[in-house]
Amino acid sequence: MKKKILVLSAIIAFAISTPVMAHFQMVYTPESALDKAKTIDMKLVFTHPFEAGHTMNMGTPVEFFVVRKGNKKDLTDKLKPITWKSLTNSGSAFELSYKLRGMGDNVFCLIPSPYYEKEEDIYIQQITKMYVNTAGFPTDWDAEIGLPTEIVPLDKPYGLWTGNVFRGIVMRNGLPVPYAELEVEYMNHKPLMDSNSFSKEAEVEAPQDSFVTMGIKANSQGEFSFGIPRAGWWGFCALGSGPATEYKGKELSQDAVIWIQAKDMK
Incomplete structure (x- = not known):
C-alpha cells in the first residue's frame, strides 16, 4: 500500500512540475500586412509555440484554401511535406509558396x-485561419468563411498595435458558442523559414506556467x-467548439484557431 502511495505521489509531483503547454496548429508567414502583393512563404506546423516544444506529426490536410474577395481557391495540392525541428524533436509539417495578387485580404484556412x-487517448483537429493583407485595402x-467552427474577428487581425484589444466571436456551424473556453499563446520563438526550425532564443520568459498558456472565456454571445x-x-x-465530437470511435476535440499579429508603435 505504501509503495502505491509513493508511486501515485511521484506521478502527481511530475504532473505538477511539467509545464502546461497547449497544442497549436500554426499557419505561419513572417508578415501579415504588406505594402504590395508578392510571393509569400508559409509553414504549417502542429506544435507548442510558446516553448517551441514538442512538434506533432501532421497528416495530409483535409483541405487548405484561401478566400479573397469572397472567392475560394483550393491550395491543398500545392502543399509540400517538410520536417520541422522544435527545441525537443522533429515532426512532419507542410510548406507552401503562394503568389498574392492585387489589394485586399487573403484568408488562409x-x-x-x-x-x-496518445497520452489523452483522444483526437484533436484544429481548424485554423491566418490573414495576410496587401496595400491596407x-x-x-x-x-464568416463557413467552416464547421471558426473564430470570426471583430478587429482586423493584421492591423493591431501593441496594447490594442483583439475581439472575436467563436462560431459553430454559423452560430455563436456561448461561454466557449479559449487558450491563448504567444509565438515566443521566431520561426526560421530557411531551416524549418524555431530559434533557440526566446523573446520572453514566463514567470509561471499560467503565463505560457493563458485561459480566457467567451461571454454568453460567444x-x-x-x-x-x-x-x-x-x-x-x-x-471543442466544433460540431464533431467523435473520430474513429474515440473522442474528438474539434477546435477553432486564429492567428493575429501586433506591431509596436514607434
Missing part, C-alpha cells in the same frame, strides 16, 4: 486531419476580448 493524442477580414501586451504573433484556440 486549414482543415487538418485529426491528430491522435480591407475586404474579407470580418467575413464574444471574447484580449489585450495584446507584446508585438508579434498570437494564437487563440477555442477548445
Whole structure:
C-alpha cells in the first residue's frame, strides 16, 4: 500500500512540475500586412509555440484554401511535406509558396486531419485561419468563411498595435458558442523559414506556467476580448467548439484557431 502511495505521489509531483503547454496548429508567414502583393512563404506546423516544444506529426490536410474577395481557391495540392525541428524533436509539417495578387485580404484556412493524442487517448483537429493583407485595402477580414467552427474577428487581425484589444466571436456551424473556453499563446520563438526550425532564443520568459498558456472565456454571445501586451504573433484556440465530437470511435476535440499579429508603435 505504501509503495502505491509513493508511486501515485511521484506521478502527481511530475504532473505538477511539467509545464502546461497547449497544442497549436500554426499557419505561419513572417508578415501579415504588406505594402504590395508578392510571393509569400508559409509553414504549417502542429506544435507548442510558446516553448517551441514538442512538434506533432501532421497528416495530409483535409483541405487548405484561401478566400479573397469572397472567392475560394483550393491550395491543398500545392502543399509540400517538410520536417520541422522544435527545441525537443522533429515532426512532419507542410510548406507552401503562394503568389498574392492585387489589394485586399487573403484568408488562409486549414482543415487538418485529426491528430491522435496518445497520452489523452483522444483526437484533436484544429481548424485554423491566418490573414495576410496587401496595400491596407480591407475586404474579407470580418467575413464568416463557413467552416464547421471558426473564430470570426471583430478587429482586423493584421492591423493591431501593441496594447490594442483583439475581439472575436467563436462560431459553430454559423452560430455563436456561448461561454466557449479559449487558450491563448504567444509565438515566443521566431520561426526560421530557411531551416524549418524555431530559434533557440526566446523573446520572453514566463514567470509561471499560467503565463505560457493563458485561459480566457467567451461571454454568453460567444464574444471574447484580449489585450495584446507584446508585438508579434498570437494564437487563440477555442477548445471543442466544433460540431464533431467523435473520430474513429474515440473522442474528438474539434477546435477553432486564429492567428493575429501586433506591431509596436514607434
